[in-house]
Amino acid sequence: MVTPRRGTLLVPVPGLSGTLYPAGTSVFVRGHGSTVDGFVDGDWLPLCWWEFAEGVEEAAPEA
Numbered sequence: 656m657v658t659p660r661r662g663t664l665l666v667p668v669p670g671l672s673g674t675l676y677p678a679g680t681s682v683f684v685r686g687h688g689s690t691v692d693g694f695v696d697g698d699w700l701p702l703c704w705w706e707f708a709e710g711v712e713e714a715a716p717e718a
Contacts, residue, residue, distance in 0.1 A: 659683035662693065662707040670698035682707060 662684040669675050676682075682693040682700060684707060693700035693707060 659685050662709045664707050668700050670700045672698045
């Protein structure tokens with residue numbers, strides 16, 4: 656079984672359900688290459704390489 660990786664949307668992306676997910680949304684991604692499958696709460700997002708980044712974590716705001 657392939658373990659999905661975590662990613663973050665860099666631009667707004669529509670899901671198959673019609674929901675538009677804003678930049679900064681955390682997604683699970685599967686696949687490699689120029690296009691991958693992204694998932695948010697069971698909604699499928701067909702992603703291009705430039706629409707998301709892997710390993711990007713929001714930094715905690717500094718006090």
